[in-house]
Amino acid sequence: MKKMLLQLKLKGLLPEIAGGIHVILVAFAMVASYSNLTASSIADASTPEDKGLAVALAADQRDTGWGDWSADAEMILRNRHGESSSRQMLLRSLEQEKDGDKRIIVFNYPRDVKGTAFLVYTRRVGNDDQWLYLPALKRVKRISANNQSGPFVGSEFAYEDLSSQEVEKYTYKYLREERIDGHDSYVIERYPVDPKSGYTRQVTWIDKSEFRTIKTDYYDRKGELLKTFTAYEFQLYPSGYWRADKFVMVNHQTGKSTELFWNNYVFAQGFSDRNFDQNSLKNAR
């Protein structure tokens, strides 16, 4: 079952999108045909593991075919004394057919890190490839991918929380159905494949109608509840994809939290690999 689902996913259920007005039509067709297929896959799954994987695949498939997007993000970091600081950045992402997404993050604030840029080639299997651009030296540096469990710019989001959520990065177990924040959801547990992950498991709520991640509880290496992620105010963009306006990550152990506000989402700008190479990192703004 698991193999069959993977094959389905890898082959891709969608022919290549030509562009123009067809994009939206195809996107709707894809959503319609895929909901039927996934509904039966999820219902047919015989074990909790297969059912968990079927939900993850459905969520992945629902968010496939967007091509590229860019967005502005602002993070508000709060400590337990209520003091806050801000991070502003631009994100660009390019979907890859046969591997994980490519992504660039360019910092704009605080000003001392303005122009610092981070490039990641997500891998479905194995370590991601990462480069960092240091504008003061004009230096592009390949960096280790072992930082996955570390905090992203001092926030409560770890690198692995913000990286492209490839299906292959976890194994799964279906737990139950539950209504949360007004969404009827599947609750699945997932276990990171990467032994360097900061988590032993994650419990995640994925809504049944649109397969969006509503909430995730993160359990640390000792198995204790560490953080809770919640997404708020989902918007349906004209390309047919849902994105939340706001993420919140609360660390239960330190009392710190980070809010992440998304603005100016733009899909299908026609980015190519050229916009995600080491040279583009130097010019990213």
Add this chain to the structure above:
Amino acid sequence: MRVDRYSAALTIILMLMGCAPRVILGQREENWEVSGYVGAETRWFYYGPSESFQHGGAGFSLTLEPEFYRGWEASDTSILFEPYIRLDSEDTERTHFDIRELYWQKIGGSWDLKVGLAKVFWGVTESRHLVDIINQTDQIENIDTEDKLGQPMVNFTLINNWGTLDFFFLPYFRERTFAGREGRLRSIPHINTDRPVYESGAERWHPDLAVRYSRIFGNLDLGIYYFYGTSRDPLFEPDIGNGDEIVLRPVYNLMQQGGLDLQYTFGGWLLKFESILRSGRGQHFQALTVGFEYTLYGLFGTTLDMGILSEYHYDSRGETATDPFNNDIFAGTRITLNDEQDTAFIGGMIYDHDNGTTSYRFEFERRLGDSYKLIIEAQQFARIDSKDLLFSLRRDSFLQVELRKYF
């Protein structure tokens, strides 16, 4: 004259500091993005100088490095302007102005074109930047060779699935900056830059050329280049300066250089290799740097990362090399707290196998609030052999504290 230059520059800095906030407010309408920093620095030499006319104690500096950027999305073109100015209380040579970058750039489908003054970095290692050659070192800024002067260039980059090919036409040469007669961190006798010697009859106008190929093969990042032109690394010859004083003057020869840099990245390891082959008048040699960086992430269950670095430097010229790192080993550590203030520390030592010369360097930085940054640097010339190139710096250990305000 000196005082005039200093006060004029100071006036400019203060004017710009006053202006900066207004310019930023206007940036949206004008489409020019303005950012940068102003800094105040003190550098304290805790040993008396080697020569009586060198300054002692602490020196103070003000610095300003604004960046003006404007992009035109429709044509994929942009202009960037980044001037730099430093005012120093002790060394008139250190009070200086430079245009770090002033270029026009166009980004094409599989190519980039950059015309103007720009900075280019090549290389992978940390304690020495052997293959990095396009820009002249602004050595008066710091002895770590990481501050560079803007290089006039036409840079055409071809980007394809077979790799990246960079062509450089460098029509004008920039001389290296050196500490002045009253300055510290300089050779003895001091270098007088008024009468440099060039091998080329065209002097600064000798057209230099470089081509570099770079490519990523899985975990391996590779760069290989060829350079022909005026050496950025001068030799020195004795000369008579003002008042019949013996000084050194720089000699800039023509040279050819091939360079190779490699980094192999796996797990927490970065394995690094840089090598050059240079031939030119009076010099035919090879040099290499080989080393690693291993990072332990999330040490002791905290968010702290600790990197362990070591690099070995070799130069076939041995003790006659113009670079002090001819058979030296560097060992160091980098600690990043991954906190909200981006606190980071890097420290290390360099030890010369031939003569036992040992020096230490520490750098610490931390953001204060949202827009200030504290940077502390210390350099200790602990044990300096009389045969080592660092010998004239033996009394120049220093502690430097800098506060920058970013805008």
